[in-house]
Amino acid sequence: MITQVQAPQLLLLLLLLTLSATGSDPVICFTQYEDTSGKCKGLLGQGVSVEDCCLNAAYAFQEHDGGLCQACRSPQWSQWSSWAPCSVSCSEGSQLQYRRCVGWGGQCSVNMAPGTLQWQLQACEEQQCCPEMGGWSDWGPWGSCSVTCSKGTRTRQRVCDHPVPKCGGHCPGKARESEACDTQQVCPTHGAWAAWGPWSPCSGSCHGGPHKPMETRSRTCSAPEPSMQPPGKPCPGEPYEQRVCRGLPPCPVPGGWGPWGPVSPCPVTCGLGQTLERRTCSHPVPQHGGPFCAGDSTRTHICNTAVPCPVDGEWETWGDWSTCTRPHVSDITCKEIPGQQTRTRTCKGRKFNGQRCVGKHLDIRHCYNIQSCTFGGSWSQWSAWGLCIPPCGPNPTRIRQRRCVASLPKFSPTVSIVEGQGEKNVTFWGNPKPRCEELQGQKPVVEEKRPCLHVPACRDPEKEKP
Numbered sequence: 009m010i011t012q013v014q015a016p017q018l019l020l021l022l023l024l025l026t027l028s029a030t031g032s033d034p035v036i037c038f039t040q041y042e043d044t045s046g047k048c049k050g051l052l053g054q055g056v057s058v059e060d061c062c063l064n065a066a067y068a069f070q071e072h073d074g075g076l077c078q079a080c081r082s083p084q085w086s087q088w089s090s091w092a093p094c095s096v097s098c099s100e101g102s103q104l105q106y107r108r109c110v111g112w113g114g115q116c117s118v119n120m121a122p123g124t125l126q127w128q129l130q131a132c133e134e135q136q137c138c139p140e141m142g143g144w145s146d147w148g149p150w151g152s153c154s155v156t157c158s159k160g161t162r163t164r165q166r167v168c169d170h171p172v173p174k175c176g177g178h179c180p181g182k183a184r185e186s187e188a189c190d191t192q193q194v195c196p197t198h199g200a201w202a203a204w205g206p207w208s209p210c211s212g213s214c215h216g217g218p219h220k221p222m223e224t225r226s227r228t229c230s231a232p233e234p235s236m237q238p239p240g241k242p243c244p245g246e247p248y249e250q251r252v253c254r255g256l257p258p259c260p261v262p263g264g265w266g267p268w269g270p271v272s273p274c275p276v277t278c279g280l281g282q283t284l285e286r287r288t289c290s291h292p293v294p295q296h297g298g299p300f301c302a303g304d305s306t307r308t309h310i311c312n313t314a315v316p317c318p319v320d321g322e323w324e325t326w327g328d329w330s331t332c333t334r335p336h337v338s339d340i341t342c343k344e345i346p347g348q349q350t351r352t353r354t355c356k357g358r359k360f361n362g363q364r365c366v367g368k369h370l371d372i373r374h375c376y377n378i379q380s381c382t383f384g385g386s387w388s389q390w391s392a393w394g395l396c397i398p399p400c401g402p403n404p405t406r407i408r409q410r411r412c413v414a415s416l417p418k419f420s421p422t423v424s425i426v427e428g429q430g431e432k433n434v435t436f437w438g439n440p441k442p443r444c445e446e447l448q449g450q451k452p453v454v455e456e457k458r459p460c461l462h463v464p465a466c467r468d469p470e471k472e473k474p
Contacts (some may be wrong), residue, residue: 033071037280037310040078046086048077052280053310062112064279064317069112076123076470081319082357082369083122091130091448092464098138098175100394101462102404103129104129106469127466129399131406131458135176142173144181157195161186198242199234201227210253221253263294263301274311278318278360282308321358321365328349331404331436332375342381344419346374347435375437383414385442387454396460404460412452414442448460 035058039050046172048068052061061069070077086108095101096122100149109124119125145167154160163186168179204227212221226248234240265287272284285308289301334340334347350372355365388411422431448454 011408032057032059035061035069035071036073038068038070038210039064040066041077041081041110041148042084046077046110052282053238053308056280056310058112060280060312061168063313063315064276065319067279077359078112078122078306078456081111081117083109083114085116085126086110086270088128089469091132094132094134095464098133098135098136100133101461102464103132104399104464104466106466125466125468127399129404129460129463131393131396131460134456137175139177140174141177142168142179144168144171144179144183147185147445150187153189153191155191155195157191157193159188159190162189166266180440193239196238196240197232197235198241199229199244200231201229201243202231203227204249210256212253212256214256221256222250223253224248224250260298261292261295262298263289264291265303266291266299267291268307269435274313276311276313278313278315281311281312281313284308316360319357319359320363321355323365324354324356326371329373329375329437332377332379341377341379341438344376344417346423347377349373349375349437374423374425374432374434377432377438378414378416378436378440379438381438381440383416383442385412385414385444387444387447390411390456393458396463400466404463405457406460408456409448410454412442412444412447414440416440 033248034055036048036054037052037056037060038048039052040048042049048070052067056069058069061067065081067080068077069080075085089105090103100245104127106125106127109120109122109126111122115121116124147166148164150162150164153162163184165184168183173179205225207223207225209221210221212219214221217363228247229243234242266289267287269286274283284306286306288305294300302303329351330349331350332340332347334345337345337347340347350370352370355369358364393406393408398404416436419434419436421434423434424431442452
């Protein structure tokens with residue numbers, strides 16, 4: 009009845025009605041975005057606007073049932089998927105992997121909105137050679153018949169060695185074949201029971217009297233009967249059986265629901281949460297095998313605090329190191345004179361009194377300035393083959409390189425700045441000009457290109473689902 013609803017509950021119901029009537033198109037709201045699978049977890053409810061659902065940046069939403077799950081946090085790239093199977097099972101092929109822009113209210117990078125896929129393509133080779141089929145030998149002699157009387161089967165075999173298959177190949181067809189055989193001997197017929205007949209009516213109508221109510225049934229040895237010549241075996245066991253009657257009174261009593269209990273308080277202090285009501289199957293309790301109450305023992309409602317949840321700050325990547333210099337010294341380039349350089353980073357995304365970024369925003373190190381210094385050098389080994397570029401475009405290729413690497417001077421690896429505070433590591437900074445033996449016209453980098461083969465098409469896995 010209306011007189012039993014408390015004032016806070018009426019305010020909550022009015023707030024829910026207001027939320028359902030305002031805002032953008034409704035979505036399905038969840039309490040968690042699972043990064044490993046890209047799935048929404050912890051269903052909160054539907055008919056909620058994106059803005060209300062994303063008051064908590066840890067929440068996620070779907071625009072329709074079974075649709076793509078999007079996180080409420082700022083857009084960022086997901087982890088790369090595992091590499092897809094190779095496009096061919098033998099010789100050289102190609103394989104793809106992808107990652108998705110996940111988030112809300114921005115872009116992962118230029119023209120990369122939430123839901124966009126980014127692809128990578130690489131060469132692959134599951135098996136160096138392709139299978140070669142083999143050939144069968146001639147059939148061997150027939151074996152003996154499988155039975156000693158009546159009709160049975162016999163078999164013969166052949167071997168896959170004319171020629172032997174190579175690289176995982178096989179011979180088409182079967183290595184064994186069978187045919188019927190007849191011993192010209194009559195087999196004895198052993199007896200077998202026919203199906204049990206129906207149970208007789210119970211000898212009583214209830215339990216608890218001077219005699220237990222019993223029921224009986226019978227069967228015959230006729231499926232088939234044992235033969236006379238040659239003599240067959242009779243049926244084992246008894247032709248009759250009896251048992252105590254079951255399922256007699258008392259009668260079952262079905263259960264009934266009691267009234268709904270009070271609504272629980274909203275369990276969150278920001279964003280959306282769920283309240284809960286409970287009832288028990290106790291009016292009456294089911295007895296003597298009666299059915300339990302139909303329906304649910306709990307029901308939930310969405311509650312909205314209308315308060316944004318705190319968003320903790322996150323460090324951006326470190327910026328570039330500044331030029332390596334030393335105060336009061338005009339030029340330390342190419343000299344064993346240690347200098348100093350700095351780099352900084354920015355704490356972004358902190359909102360609604362969230363936690364500040366942990367750590368320092370300024371990094372300082374000691375350095376030797378070797379910018380544009382001329383040193384002797386040597387050619388590196390060939391690098392590993394790179395990714396296929398473009399992964400989803402026409403005629404992708406891959407590249408490997410050899411570089412002319414400078415032989416750095418043997419300056420002291422540490423320096424003592426303040427007495428008593430120990431040694432500090434010193435890092436070489438800058439791009440020197442190495443000199444190597446001439447290779448392909450004295451280029452600092454030598455490249456080799458190769459086309460990627462059997463390239464698969466880039467398809468969104470969410471759209472491939474049945």
